[in-house]
Amino acid sequence: MISLANMFNKMTLSVEQGKRVHKMTREYLLTHDEPVVIDCAGIGELTAGFFQQLIFPLVAEFSGQIINNRVVMLNLSDAQLDIYQAACDQAGDYVDELLVEHAPTNEIADISLDFLIMAREMARMDPDKARIVFGLNTAMIEVIVLMDYETMCQIAKSGVMCFQPRFSHFYARNLANDELSPIDVFINISSKLERIYER
Known part of the structure; x- marks a missing residue:
């Protein structure tokens, strides 16, 4: 389990913290078969930037379906859940932009x-x-x-x-x-x- 409160001595987590959690989550998904659990208890605010840095690259690499099945977010407040769901909804657009940006040319x-x-x-x-x-x-x-x-x-x-x-x-x-x-x-x-x- 990844405990955000144990990782960060902060009440508000944003872009930089999202990058760190993404790295840990990616490594876990590559080395374990069971889902990775991210515990959000004790965190006051999780920004849109935090969830975008966490979710977008994971969806691009592993697919949305795998992320839905293997990434479990615990103890999200209603407000945090809304922001998380919005990031998941935007992930498809991110992947489309990534494909265009990095698409091979021949x-x-x-x-x-x-x-x-x-x-x-x-x-x-x-x-x-x-x-x-x-x-x-x-x-x-x-x-x-x-x-x-x-x-x-x-x-x-x-x-x-x-x-x-x-x-x-x-x-x-x-x-x-x-x-x-x-x-x-x-x-x-x-x-x-x-x-x-x-x-």
Whole structure:
């Protein structure tokens, strides 16, 4: 549980405190399966800026549905609850603006960003599947699960593909001459997982 009264010796919490609580909440969501509980008891005023700094980035990274299910606000006064709900209602607009601001500008960047987002979500939900589907090793999984949207956009905007082919040029050259089933192709490619991203 995150107790705001224990964290801050203040009766009014605003933007800077919201950033600190967001950081703690994000780390908890990434490392625990159970919901994170934020106790607001003993705090006189929680400003709109506090809730915006706490909620907006979480919705952008994890989705509103996950935040509704895994972030529990305790002991909110009626006034604080109104401000919190208003921030949740505005989160969609924030995400839309973020997507426009950081959107990749070319087709290669679009593909790379889609790959990174899918790889991150699969690595969070099913690391073993991510190893097979994306060729991620343990070190890469540990890194990609922590990436935020802005970082992925920065990588994608480089204009180069973020994932390389997982088959040799010899195999690709001979593939047209061999009548292989999809499972044969799968076995050939997935057998080389340990070498992916080691460099």
